[in-house]
Amino acid sequence: MxxxxxxxxxxxxxxxxxxxxxxxxxxxxxxxxEADAASLPAKLxxxxxxxxxxxxxxxxxxxxxxxxxxxxxxxxxxHPGYGFLSENAQFARAVLAAGMHFVGPExxxxxxxxxxxxxxxxxxxxxxxxxxxxxxxxRTDVHARAALTGYPLLLKAVAxxxxxxxxxxxxxxDLDTALDMAQAEAQxxxxxxxxxxxRFVAKGRHVEVQLLGDGTSAIHLGTRxxxxxxxxxxxxxxxxxxxxxxxxxEGIEQAAVRLARHLNYRGAGTxxxxxxxxxFSFYFLELNARxxxxxxxxxAITGVDLVEQQLLVAMGKPLSLTQAMVxxxxxxxxxxxNAEDPDADFRPSxxxxxxxxxxxxxxxxxxxxxxxxxxxxxxxDSLMGKLIVHGDTREEAVERLGKALRSLQIEGMPTTTPxxxxxxADPRFIAGGVDTSFLTGLAx
Amino acid sequence: MxxxxxxxxxxxxxxxxxxxxxxxxxxxxxxxxxRLRVAKGDGEHGGMTQEWQWSxxxxxxxxxxxxxxxxxxxxxxxLPGTFYHxxxxxxxxxxxxxxxxxxxxxxxxxxxxxxxxxxxxGRSGTVGDVxxxxxxxxxxxxxxxxxx
Numbered sequence: 001m002x003x004x005x006x007x008x009x010x011x012x013x014x015x016x017x018x019x020x021x022x023x024x025x026x027x028x029x030x031x032x033x034e035a036d037a038a039s040l041p042a043k044l045x046x047x048x049x050x051x052x053x054x055x056x057x058x059x060x061x062x063x064x065x066x067x068x069x070x071x072x073x074x075x076x077x078x079h080p081g082y083g084f085l086s087e088n089a090q091f092a093r094a095v096l097a098a099g100m101h102f103v104g105p106e107x108x109x110x111x112x113x114x115x116x117x118x119x120x121x122x123x124x125x126x127x128x129x130x131x132x133x134x135x136x137x138x139r140t141d142v143h144a145r146a147a148l149t150g151y152p153l154l155l156k157a158v159a160x161x162x163x164x165x166x167x168x169x170x171x172x173x174d175l176d177t178a179l180d181m182a183q184a185e186a187q188x189x190x191x192x193x194x195x196x197x198x199r200f201v202a203k204g205r206h207v208e209v210q211l212l213g214d215g216t217s218a219i220h221l222g223t224r225x226x227x228x229x230x231x232x233x234x235x236x237x238x239x240x241x242x243x244x245x246x247x248x249x250e251g252i253e254q255a256a257v258r259l260a261r262h263l264n265y266r267g268a269g270t271x272x273x274x275x276x277x278x279x280f281s282f283y284f285l286e287l288n289a290r291x292x293x294x295x296x297x298x299x300a301i302t303g304v305d306l307v308e309q310q311l312l313v314a315m316g317k318p319l320s321l322t323q324a325m326v327x328x329x330x331x332x333x334x335x336x337x338n339a340e341d342p343d344a345d346f347r348p349s350x351x352x353x354x355x356x357x358x359x360x361x362x363x364x365x366x367x368x369x370x371x372x373x374x375x376x377x378x379x380x381d382s383l384m385g386k387l388i389v390h391g392d393t394r395e396e397a398v399e400r401l402g403k404a405l406r407s408l409q410i411e412g413m414p415t416t417t418p419x420x421x422x423x424x425a426d427p428r429f430i431a432g433g434v435d436t437s438f439l440t441g442l443a444x
Numbered sequence: 445m446x447x448x449x450x451x452x453x454x455x456x457x458x459x460x461x462x463x464x465x466x467x468x469x470x471x472x473x474x475x476x477x478x479r480l481r482v483a484k485g486d487g488e489h490g491g492m493t494q495e496w497q498w499s500x501x502x503x504x505x506x507x508x509x510x511x512x513x514x515x516x517x518x519x520x521x522x523l524p525g526t527f528y529h530x531x532x533x534x535x536x537x538x539x540x541x542x543x544x545x546x547x548x549x550x551x552x553x554x555x556x557x558x559x560x561x562x563x564x565x566g567r568s569g570t571v572g573d574v575x576x577x578x579x580x581x582x583x584x585x586x587x588x589x590x591x592x
Contacts, residue, residue, distance in 0.1 A: 348561075358495070381557055407485050
């Protein structure tokens with residue numbers, strides 16, 4: 001059993017976890033930074049433990065402080081949310097060593113999935129397709145690998161994430177320069193200069209599969225399409241992946257489940273795939289061993305509370321859901337409302353919100369920690385809230401999204417709202433199935 | 445610190461539906477803990493909205509600096525964040541007193557929301573003082589560097 005849960009996160013996801021914990025009768029302790037001491041999750045949690053000053057390196061990322069706060073407050077479990085320490089094996093180990101449950105997968109899974117090459121190897125073992133390419137330890141190896149893979153190709157950091165240490169190379173004569181830059185960036189960002197080579201897919205879609213496992217069995221909760229991105233970060237997500245033949249979708253779902261079973265996966269996770277937008281061939285990219293920002297679109301179509309499933313599995317309960325019980329209905333779309341100026345190259349716009357009129361209505365869900373007077377501190381990412389719409393069909397969902405975006409009014413700082421209004425009016429988006437180059441071709 | 449959380453998204457959807465089919469234009473509910481206003485759109489904006497205001501004190505935020513506005517020689521931070529003198533720890537600073545700068549010269553970076561934003565001088569001049577120590581949290585509009 002979990003009686004008292006420590007939430008090692010902030011913002012909308014902290015609030016999201018508090019809601020489900022409360023409905024399950026679990027007491028909550030929010031580990032907040034000083035900058036978040038008056039935030040909405042801090043007001044709504046049962047208790048608040050200050051873990052440090054504003055900058056995340058001294059608070060949300062400070063393993064010792066987070067563990068000490070959780071122990072001091074008498075918690076028996078830690079939910080890490082997403083980002084911050086959620087996929088940090090060292091943190092998970094410290095949670096267990098302090099005698100608490102970690103709401104996440106086994107440490108070996110975190111270790112295996114944190115190293116992109118190891119994750120690729122595990123996927124190959126499980127029989128999943130991966131992009132042509134692979135390890136290349138020396139400069140000579142990189143050239144040999146590149147010759148096999150062909151151009152254009154991507155150099156990626158082995159320890160990677162967030163697009164750092166990633167370089168697209170179009171011609172053999174550019175390889176050496178790109179390699180130097182990718183290695184320098186990877187060294188600076190992750191303390192590990194190792195890179196690997198992968199074929200670049202020009203018309204690619206980003207499709208992922210929601211997984212649930214209890215260490216013995218594993219099921220999927222369908223696909224999500226997250227192709228609309230800027231700087232390798234998602235802006236719009238929908239479930240299920242639209243404009244894709246049923247067999248293609250099922251092939252991806254089955255592959256994801258094979259991987260989860262191969263890993264004896266425990267908890268909620270997401271397998272990400274690159275799908276060729278022209279022929280729907282797919283390649284495993286990575287497995288995110290945590291709850292995702294975009295999990296509500298899956299909740300909308302399946303009716304499953306994913307955070308509740310995470311907590312039940314963390315308590316050691318076997319999955320109560322079977323694959324046959326998961327019956328997705330309709331279509332859901334989420335847009336991220338960020339404190340960023342889409343007309344100034346997505347420049348962050350932290351500050352205080354003077355008015356926050358979020359949409360309401362049938363088929364509309366808002367996950368946000370921002371009300372009137374809500375504050376977006378300069379220390380963290382720019383997510384203010386998520387607008388999720390659900391309809392019987394994609395057409396209805398798109399229509400609801402358009403209407404909801406027209407009524408959404410946030411005052412006090414620029415947000416991504418006007419960009420989303422342009423996206424929802426774009427004929428390519430209305431048709432569905434866009435690739436990752438979508439934003440580049442968006443009308444102003 | 446409450447016994448229960450007010451209203452799930454299903455509750456809000458239900459309230460919106462009730463309001464939609466009623467003759468009323470808005471619902472304005474104030475409790476000790478929060479105020480919720482659910483309102484029909486005013487035609488121009490169309491749909492229904494929900495606005496939440498929570499009681500309890502909010503943390504102090506650094507106000508926009510007044511000093512900066514009155515100092516015409518100052519280069520001010522375009523956004524709140526952490527001000528750094530050099531591109532990375534240990535590297536030489538972007539500028540030093542006595543340096544000549546042009547509008548496009550980078551005088552430092554402000555880290556906001558995990559992004560590094562270069563600060564440009566915006567005009568020509570000679571660097572007088574660097575007013576803020578390396579690694580300091582600055583408000584939007586705070587003076588960073590004074591030109592002579």
